[in-house]
Amino acid sequence: MIEKNIILDNSFSFALNIIQYCELLEKHRKYVISKQLLRSGTSIGASVREAQNAESSADFCHKMKIASKEAEETDYWLLLCESSANYPTPGGLLNEINSIKKLLGKIISTVKKRSPK
DSSP, X not given: OOOOOHHHHHHHHHHHHHHHHHXXXXXXXXXXXXXXXXXXXXXXXXXXXXXXXXXXXXXXXXXXXXXXXXXXXXXXHHHHHHHOTTSOOOTTHHHHHHHHHHHHHXXXXXXXXXXXX
């Protein structure tokens, strides 16, 4: 039986949703924000996936921290879109990114606790 990896699944699903939202932004000619959001929003999952083949727990933690930084940046762009009058609402993407940020935080803190000092 294959064990489910929640952060892999959630970050991949989120990336697909970000792609859809960025396509909507481009239809509204919001190219600059769309490009920034597409880059940061899809790189979360890429970093999480890369972490699955980490060479050590320190390497794993480092890659997860990169994913966490990208999640923070993505949250920023989504908040800008939500707060800007002429932008389509990001809908549930803010809830998704907050969930991913919490999950990444838990993973990072757990790895730090288990790692020898």
